[in-house]
Amino acid sequence: MHLKKTGWWLTVGFALICLLPFAGVIAGSLRYPGPLPVTLEQYGRALLQNMTFYTGFWNSCWNTVLILAINIPISMLAGFGFSQYWFPGKDALYWLYVVLMLMPFQAVVVPQYIILQKTGLLGSRWAVILPCAFSTFAAFLLSQYMKGISRELLDAGRIDGLGEFALFWKLAAPLCRPAVTAAVVLVFFSSWSMVEQPVVFLDEISRFPLPVLLSRSAALFDGTAPACGILFSILPILLYRFCYNDLVEGISLGCVK
Template sequence: MTLTISPPATPETPLTEPRRPLRRTGFSVRRTLAYLLLGLLSVAVLVPFAWMVSSSLKLDADVFSVPVRWIPAEFHWQNFTSIWSRIPLLTYLRNSVFLSLTITALQVLTGSFAAYGFAKVRFPGRDALFLAYIATIAVPWQAYMVPQYVIMQKAGLVNTHLSLILLQAFSAFGVFLMRQYYLTIPDELSEAARLDGLSEYGIWARIILPLSKPALASLALLTFVNTWNDYMGPFIYLTDNNLWTIQLGLRSFVGLYDAEYAMIMTGSVLSVLPILVIFLLGQKYFVQGIATSGMK
């Protein structure tokens, strides 16, 4: 009787390749397409700014030339020097900076303080009052524009910066933004502070605000940009040329039958620079305020 010893069984070699490389390839393709789409959208957004910078270095006759000449045949750098003597640009910029900084500081203060009450303080009718206050966002400004002007006129505040400051010192959107951020901060922190004897003002200033820097930066940036670019408010309430903002000052180049478009573009470039600098300095906190929560 012959015994045969068979070799040990070996696992069969798979006939097909694993699917993981295919999945990685598909993910890479989707990511590449997404980056390509975002790049195209970024270019589309930057085209008007490129045209604005290019037009600021041209003559009025060359601004609307067909086809568009993106690189001027001759750079007129004197536009950026002559504009300071054509209009009181420094005064306009100073007024815009004053209004933007003042209104931004007040909105951040009032918005964060009111949001703390709606998010961390319990009182009867809190949610109903919050919904009623937020509902004012849906009311267009044109609906109460005339009553506001009448109130300011009766108070003798027309043609003063104080009228714009008082009207824009409070923002329902700012309260909503800060409240939603405060809700992500654990209530146990506030309760522990109350047990230690800290007042509500102390909890807001020493605990809640330090944890809300991203949201505060987001609100400050949005408020500053909106105030800086505001045209209708100063146009309605400010009549003295010495009180005008940069947005009103650019109207000086618009005549009855013609407009100096090159100078308008030059002033627009100068007015965009402060916004660009502020956004570059605060973009880190701005992104965190939009994309993260208050958990530390």
């Protein structure tokens, strides 16, 4: 009985700690040097007087959308391929995918830099999008989830005359909606906070995504950084709010029924 209560209290405590940073930025965003103790001045300045915020915000939006548009479809295909078929070299390739997933970006910074230089992409938006768009995390997550798809179902589809791609598109993909949602949300969160690639592959401030600007050039924001941080958090928090159920089901790898 005692142990039960302790666990409950610790969970409540941890949940509150999780909300602390959010509360911290909100509190910070409501202050501005002036007569009023609480003011929306920072928001006004960030939205109306600061071009840096807009360019950074749009760069983040574009990068994230393009990464998702490439990464999610190819990861769904790869996850299906890894989980439902055997082919020569599959285990080795899968292992390579997990190594790539764990590898920090800095381990391939030199060769990627050279490739981007040779293809003339260095300094452009694509220099930060393409390396991230082929990250293997989503493929790993989806293949773990797709392992739960029953063989019988796919075989039944084959008997009904569905081709292999139709099996994927008509049967597997709809069944994996929670996992696909989870992959979209997690890749979104990760791309939204992208820092590693921009700081080495970009040089013009006008191309930097907002997180890099916020941490590197706080002076550009003229005391409105907390408000910019909150405005920047709105999209991921909304996404989290509306995808919550699928996200939780997708990441807990609940078996496909």
